[in-house]
Every structure is written in C-alpha cells, then in structure tokens.
Amino acid sequence: MDRKKTIYVFKIIISFLLISFIADKAVYLLFNKISDDVYSGQSIGKLNQYLKTKNDFDFIVFGSSRANHHVNPNKISNNCYNMGVDGTMIAYSHSLITLLPQKKQTILLHIDPSNVFSNSYLGEDIKALKSKYNRNSIVTKNIDQLGQNNIFQKFYWSLGYNKIAIPIIKNFFKPKYDYKEYNGYDPIYVSKSQQKIFEKILNEPKETDCLETFNVNKLYNKLLDDLVMFSKxxxxxxxxxxxxxxxxxxxxxxxxxxxxxxxxxxxxxDFTNLFQDNNSIEFWRDRTHLSNIGAEVFSDSLALKIL
Known part of the structure; x- marks a missing residue:
C-alpha cells in the first residue's frame, strides 16, 4: 500500500474512532439521565433506591435470592431494607456494604456455606454493578481489583448498560411498583401446580453432594476479613x-x-435445618427457596435471634 492510501485509511480509522467515542458518550449520558429516574426492577431500580436511601436504615439485608425472597424486613424493624439480589454472592454485597456511611447500622449478610468452599468462584457477580463503573470510584476500584472489568468500558462507558438497557426503559415508562412503598422484599407465591411439581421432585433419588476437603475460597476469605474491618x-x-x-x-x-x-x-x-422437625411442603418453592409462607416463619425466627 502506498503512502497516500495508508494516510487515507488511517484518517478513516481515526474518524470512525472519534465518531464512535462521541456517540458512546452521548448514549452514556442519555442512559444516565433515564436510569437515574428508575427506582423499580432488579436491573437498576433496586440499586438506585439503595444508593438513595442507604444512609437512613438501621438494618439492611444483603445476599442472593435466598435473602431477597426470604427475609421480610418488617419482621426485623420499621427501618429495615432488603437489598438481596438474585444471582449475586459476596462480591456484590461487599461492594454495596462498603458504600455505607460511618454510622451505627446492622448488616445482615446471607452466605450459603457451600459457596464458601467453591474453588471456581472469582467474584463475577460484581459485574451486576457495571452500570456504576464509571460513576462511583469505590465500585470502580472493587471491580478492577477482582479483575472483572471490561477494559473497553474505560473508553466506551455506555457498555455499562449492556443487557440492561431495555429493562431500564421499561421501568422508566412503566414502573413495576411505587418504590416509596417498597422495602426490597420479594416473597415467592407458590401455586398448587408448582407445589405438586416440587412434591414429585422430592420423590426422585437423592444424591449426596459433599466435598472431600473443605478449603475456604481465598476471595471469600479476603472479603469477609474486609467486611470485619469495615464494620469495626x-x-x-x-x-x-x-x-x-x-x-x-x-x-x-x-x-x-x-x-x-x-x-x-x-x-x-445457621438456619439450614430450621424446618427439620416441621417440614411442611407449603413452606417451599423448591429445595433452596421458601414460599411466602415459609419466608414469614423464617423471618420471625431470624428476628428472634438477632434482636
């Protein structure tokens, strides 16, 4: 390729990168504006509500779906919020906890013991905070430290809204609920047909699922130590x-x-065997998730222990 053609191709590439960079920032600013007014849905609404109100609560529940669907904050305190989010583990919760102010608060963190000894866990659940990557320095630091960052997002900021843009728009125009009346708790209501399906599953052969050795996951260990230090x-x-x-x-x-x-x-x-002596089928959605009925019973038991 001669020199003129090389310069021409180079100019095209530079122009494309410049246009894409400008377009990216325009999309990013647009979605910032839209998403900042969204306070419903787990894509970003619940997170926005937490960031807006986190300083006001005395008790906050963190964890996965087994926190989100299982703990009724009203059973614990009139000033409690459930920040459990489906599919998340300790990395996600750790980041949100470290955003809390320096004031007296009680942190209720759900942890599944089986996850603590998983060698495969790398903190990938923290990616659920990617929409705040270019907006919150603590989130940026935590994502980077876990190596869960997308290097392109440092330049193309709108990537933080990838896969959540449509839910954001839907909740912007038609909120799922009034967040001012929402305490973060999402009970699971089980139909009779769902209950029968679960009963059939219970009759299937059971397999033991136990490790030979129990070595704590290094990331879990580090983040737990961080939370102890942060809490103090x-x-x-x-x-x-x-x-x-x-x-x-x-x-x-x-x-x-x-x-x-x-x-x-x-x-x-450890409430793993809470229902061992009274394991009514109506308490369950599946083997690890409680129905709304079971969740209310569990919330009462949790409140009795911590208060």
Whole structure:
C-alpha cells in the first residue's frame, strides 16, 4: 500500500474512532439521565433506591435470592431494607456494604456455606454493578481489583448498560411498583401446580453432594476479613446467616463454615435445618427457596435471634 492510501485509511480509522467515542458518550449520558429516574426492577431500580436511601436504615439485608425472597424486613424493624439480589454472592454485597456511611447500622449478610468452599468462584457477580463503573470510584476500584472489568468500558462507558438497557426503559415508562412503598422484599407465591411439581421432585433419588476437603475460597476469605474491618471502622454490627434448605445433602460445609465464623469473631446463625422437625411442603418453592409462607416463619425466627 502506498503512502497516500495508508494516510487515507488511517484518517478513516481515526474518524470512525472519534465518531464512535462521541456517540458512546452521548448514549452514556442519555442512559444516565433515564436510569437515574428508575427506582423499580432488579436491573437498576433496586440499586438506585439503595444508593438513595442507604444512609437512613438501621438494618439492611444483603445476599442472593435466598435473602431477597426470604427475609421480610418488617419482621426485623420499621427501618429495615432488603437489598438481596438474585444471582449475586459476596462480591456484590461487599461492594454495596462498603458504600455505607460511618454510622451505627446492622448488616445482615446471607452466605450459603457451600459457596464458601467453591474453588471456581472469582467474584463475577460484581459485574451486576457495571452500570456504576464509571460513576462511583469505590465500585470502580472493587471491580478492577477482582479483575472483572471490561477494559473497553474505560473508553466506551455506555457498555455499562449492556443487557440492561431495555429493562431500564421499561421501568422508566412503566414502573413495576411505587418504590416509596417498597422495602426490597420479594416473597415467592407458590401455586398448587408448582407445589405438586416440587412434591414429585422430592420423590426422585437423592444424591449426596459433599466435598472431600473443605478449603475456604481465598476471595471469600479476603472479603469477609474486609467486611470485619469495615464494620469495626464504621460502627456496623455484622451478622451472617444461612437460610433454610428443604434437605441438606451435606452438613459438613455448615460445620466448617461455622468454625470460620468463630475464628473471625463474626456473629453467625445457621438456619439450614430450621424446618427439620416441621417440614411442611407449603413452606417451599423448591429445595433452596421458601414460599411466602415459609419466608414469614423464617423471618420471625431470624428476628428472634438477632434482636
């Protein structure tokens, strides 16, 4: 290729990159404006509500779907919020907790003991905060430290809205609920047909699912230590709990996790076998998720322990 053609191609590439860069920032600013007014839905609405109101609560619940669908904040306090989000683990919760102010608050963190000993966990759930990557320095730092960043997002900021743009727009025009009346709790209502399906599953052969050795995941260990330190510095009480399971195929991980909690001097309550002596089918959606009925019973038990 001669010199003139090379310069021409180079100019085209530069022009394309410049246009795409400008277009990216325009889309980013547009979605910032739209998303900042969205306070419903788990894509970003619940997160926005938390960021707006987090300083006001005395108790905040964190964790996965087994926190979101299981803990009724009203059973704990008139000033409690459930920030559980489906599909998340400790990395997501850790980032949100470290955004809390330096004031007295109680943190209720759900952890599934089986996840603590998983070698495959790398903190990928923190990607659920990617929409705040270019807007919050703490979120940026945490995502980068876990190596879960998209290097292109440092230049193309609108990538943070990838896969959540449509839910944001839907909730902008038609909110799912009035967030001022929402406490973060999403109970699961089980139909009779769903209950029958679960009963059939229970009759299927059961397989034990237990590790031979229990080595704590290094990331879990680090983030738990971070939370202990953060809580001490910021006047927080950290309470870790594990939600009920219909039948626990491996109890050894619970025992090992309880040892870790004692070593770290973290207040811990294991409710895995809460319904062992009264395991009514109406309490359950599936083996690890409670129905609204079971969740109310569990919330009462949790409140009795922590208050």
């Amino acid at each position: 510095k910021n006047n927080k009480e950290l309470i870790v709990f594990s939600s009920p399971i219909y039948f626990d195929y491996c109890e050894r991980d619970n025992i090992e996790f309880e040892k870790i909690m004692k070593e770290k001097q973290i207040r811990y309550y």
